[in-house]
Amino acid sequence: MAAAGALAVKTLEFEGKQKGWFWFRKWDLEDMSSICWFTGIHVLAACAPFVFDRGAIRLCVGFALLSAFGMTLGYHRLLCHRSFKIPKWLEYFFVYCGAHAFQGMRAVVIHHFAALASYVSHKWGERPWNTSDTSTNKWWVAVLTLGEGWHNNHHAFPRSARHGLE
Numbered sequence: 584m585a586a587a588g589a590l591a592v593k594t595l596e597f598e599g600k601q602k603g604w605f606w607f608r609k610w611d612l613e614d615m616s617s618i619c620w621f622t623g624i625h626v627l628a629a630c631a632p633f634v635f636d637r638g639a640i641r642l643c644v645g646f647a648l649l650s651a652f653g654m655t656l657g658y659h660r661l662l663c664h665r666s667f668k669i670p671k672w673l674e675y676f677f678v679y680c681g682a683h684a685f686q687g688m689r690a691v692v693i694h695h696f697a698a699l700a701s702y703v704s705h706k707w708g709e710r711p712w713n714t715s716d717t718s719t720n721k722w723w724v725a726v727l728t729l730g731e732g733w734h735n736n737h738h739a740f741p742r743s744a745r746h747g748l749e
């Protein structure tokens with residue numbers, strides 16, 4: 584998940600675009616699409632209390648968990664880093680779960696946990712490995728993000744299938 588952010592930064596550097604915060608950037612179609620998408624899902628999330636339903640909450644948590652496993656296990660560790668090998672049908676299953684991460688209410692949950700991992704894990708926490716970046720480990724972020732919070736470990740050993748190396 585964090586790797587996607589790092590890749591985006593590298594891509595922007597490669598394209599030579601000058602990207603700054605809100606007022607300090609030239610808005611292009613991609614920026615406008617992103618702001619419409621993220622504003623849209625947050626407006627829909629704000630409507631959630633008006634249609635509260637316990638069953639829907641349980642379903643959301645279950646699907647969010649399944650999709651989060653698909654993201655971290657399928658997309659990140661398996662496809663991005665090729666950290667381990669599993670049968671092809673299981674590979675398809677995890678990637679299929681991950682592909683649903685941006686659907687319904689779970690999109691909001693997964694987006695915020697992914698953002699949490701990317702942000703906190705480059706700001707606060709322990710650095711058992713002296714990597715050339717600002718990556719850190721934070722146990723409670725790791726709990727919330729199915730292990731992605733062991734981010735310093737991941738930067739030190741990107742291809743390792745184990746999150747908590749220490």
Ligand SMILES: [Zn+2]
Pocket residue numbers: 585586589705718734738
């Ligand atoms: Zn990182």
Ligand SMILES: [Zn+2]
Pocket residue numbers: 584585586659663664737741
């Ligand atoms: Zn990674």
